[in-house]
Amino acid sequence: MKAVVCRSYGPPENLTLEDVPDPAPVRGQVLIDVHAAGLNFPDVLQIAGKYQFQPPFPFTPGSELAGIVIEVGDGVSGLKPGDRVMALTGTGAMAERAVVDGSAVDVIPDAMDFNTAAALGIAYGTSYHALSQRAQLRLGENLLVLGASGGVGLAAVEIGKTFGARVIAGASTDQKLSIAKEHGADVLVNYSRGSLKDTIKELTNGKGADVIFDPVGGELFDQCTRCINWNGRLLVVGFAGGTIPKYPVNLALLKGCQLVGVFWGEFRQREPEVYRENCRSLFELFQQGAIKPLVSQAFPLERYADALNVFVNRQAIGKIVLEIRQG
Numbered sequence: 001m002k003a004v005v006c007r008s009y010g011p012p013e014n015l016t017l018e019d020v021p022d023p024a025p026v027r028g029q030v031l032i033d034v035h036a037a038g039l040n041f042p043d044v045l046q047i048a049g050k051y052q053f054q055p056p057f058p059f060t061p062g063s064e065l066a067g068i069v070i071e072v073g074d075g076v077s078g079l080k081p082g083d084r085v086m087a088l089t090g091t092g093a094m095a096e097r098a099v100v101d102g103s104a105v106d107v108i109p110d111a112m113d114f115n116t117a118a119a120l121g122i123a124y125g126t127s128y129h130a131l132s133q134r135a136q137l138r139l140g141e142n143l144l145v146l147g148a149s150g151g152v153g154l155a156a157v158e159i160g161k162t163f164g165a166r167v168i169a170g171a172s173t174d175q176k177l178s179i180a181k182e183h184g185a186d187v188l189v190n191y192s193r194g195s196l197k198d199t200i201k202e203l204t205n206g207k208g209a210d211v212i213f214d215p216v217g218g219e220l221f222d223q224c225t226r227c228i229n230w231n232g233r234l235l236v237v238g239f240a241g242g243t244i245p246k247y248p249v250n251l252a253l254l255k256g257c258q259l260v261g262v263f264w265g266e267f268r269q270r271e272p273e274v275y276r277e278n279c280r281s282l283f284e285l286f287q288q289g290a291i292k293p294l295v296s297q298a299f300p301l302e303r304y305a306d307a308l309n310v311f312v313n314r315q316a317i318g319k320i321v322l323e324i325r326q327g
Contacts, residue, residue, distance in 0.1 A: 003095030062093025294318030
């Protein structure tokens with residue numbers, strides 16, 4: 001089979017597309033014929049040696065996929081050859097076939113195509129967990145979403161609307177904000193113009209946002225600490241801006257607010273039953289038409305470097321997918 005291989009740290013151009021032996025499932029694993037692989041910003045960090053979890057060389061990048069089950073190893077229940085599934089892999093998704101732990105595989109609804117399924121798991125799983133379990137977002141609250149046109153940001157916009165929040169979408173360009181508006185955002189804020197802190201205060205009658213969803217970090221995080229409401233929850237989702245900010249803890253005291261970490265991967269391991277319930281809820285929302293994952297670009301496997309460079313150049317809108325097989 002063909003697979004993208006990382007043999008040393010570097011940019012996407014440092015990767016190679018190679019013919020490698022087909023993997024075989026062992027006990028507890030499932031072999032999947034990969035039709036689509038969802039790409040994420042951490043994939044770029046991982047191949048550059050900058051992610052918090054680094055697999056040994058050589059490895060195939062890619063942490064989520066969708067496809068068809070080929071073979072089921074001993075000890076796996078609820079799955080069979082021919083099932084249409086999505087799966088979370090950690091690594092290995094950017095290949096024609098992959099072996100995955102059976103616990104990380106979900107059968108997808110009949111109406112869901114493979115590109116959509118490859119775009120759903122991490123972005124929507126992270127955002128749903130963040131807004132439900134971590135923030136406990138309530139009806140009528142003001143939700144500020146930074147990076148609102150990216151994968152997790154756009155998911156947070158849609159999920160926030162299903163929770164009945166007033167969604168304030170923040171992004172760096174008007175083009176990105178137009179995408180957020182199409183997916184349900186109530187208010188749009190271009191934070192490349194003026195003060196984000198002052199704008200949010202003005203939009204909330206001086207109170208600040210009740211929940212802030214921040215996958216960006218950097219200077220924007222600093223402004224968020226100053227425009228959060230009393231009893232607000234500031235969700236630390238990621239650092240796409242490239243800088244891990246410092247938190248002035250006196251502001252937590254003065255505002256009676258919470259700084260809440262969102263580590264979805266660890267949540268899946270520690271609370272598998274809640275994770276499964278979240279998946280069921282997301283599938284129901286999809287079937288109701290309440291969430292519509294946006295795959296803005298789909299690249300063939302051979303153009304893996306172009307696909308990953310969308311993240312390097314900070315041009316990602318919605319989800320970027322490698323379309324490995326047609327149909």
